[in-house]
Amino acid sequence: MSLTSAIPLSGTLPRPLLGGRAVSRSETVLAWSVAAIAALLLTAAVLFLTNGGRWFVVETPSMGEAAPVGTLVLDMPVQASSLRIGDIVSYRTAANPDVTYTHRIVAIDPDGGIHARGDVNGAVDPWTLTQENLVGAPVLLVPHLGWLFRAAPILLVGTLLIWALTSVFTDRVTRGSLRIAGSSLTVSYAAFVLKPFVNVTTISNTSAKGSVEATVVSSGMFPVRIDAVGGNTVHLVDGEVGRVTIHELTHNGQYQLMSNIDLDPIGWAALIAACLLPLLFCLAIGRVETVRAT
Secondary structure, three states: OOOOOOOOOEEEEEOOOOOOOOOOHHHHHHHHHHHHHHHHHHHHHHHHHHOOOEEEEOOOOOOHHHOOOOOEEEEEOOOHHHOOOOOEEEEOOOOOOOOOEEEEEEEEOOOOOEEEEOOOOOOOOOOOEOHHHEEEEEEEEEOOHHHHHHHHHHHHHHHHHHHHHHOOOOOHHHHHHHHHHHHHHHHHHHHHHHOOOOOEEEEEEEEEOOEEEEEEEEOOOOOEEEEEOOEOEEEEOOOOEEEEEEOOOOOOOOOOEEEEEOOOHHHHHHHHHHHHHHHHHHHHHHOEEEEEOO
16 A cells, blocks of 8 residues: 655646636626626717717817817707807818818807807908808817827727737737737827827917017927927916017027926826836736645
């Protein structure tokens, strides 16, 4: 008769995400919650569109802080007779039928003709608007969300390409890490092309002897500090207008402006944390557990 003794085993196994174990109750609740929210948003979108709603993304800084670049505009049909000075409307013109303007009403003629202007524009729009021109009036202006819609084609194509290229890897950790890295590159490319975070637009400039006064507007999501080389400094938030005076010009008679992110310590901490998320996700996928037999 031979005697055997149990030998303790130890080793490492990759920690599965979902495969190889039962789905937890919290994961089930999360999945159903996401599905319910998606269904609710889809229903709201269908009702909005079937009732004549239209949506647009602001692409120019003409409305300043009221509707900065990247704002999602949700319009509903409106009657010209119900509009008042100060209301914001979206309209098209015969001269530019493919362009939708979203500006504020600044005057209404006795015969009902409407005149509009962007909040930061110096001149009134050169058209007299009637009911035929009106697309609608905003029922909701959502700052920044429009950037996601503008980036959607880049993100969709990039994601599909990354998933296709990484499908050849059978190792879950390698495949997951490559997909996270590829997704990060896709987001970075979209940010490089669209410049949603920091961007400054010069509205106008006035030259004087030995100096230039420039009117600028911030058209990025982050607050910025604009330094005029040889001039003053202004701090702007998204859509805000500022003026800088430059006293030192280049040898070509040009002026230089420098823009930098202007976050407080909490903002910088949040930005750094967001940048570290892909690394944390990669570490979470590759984490292993020591398995010991009892």
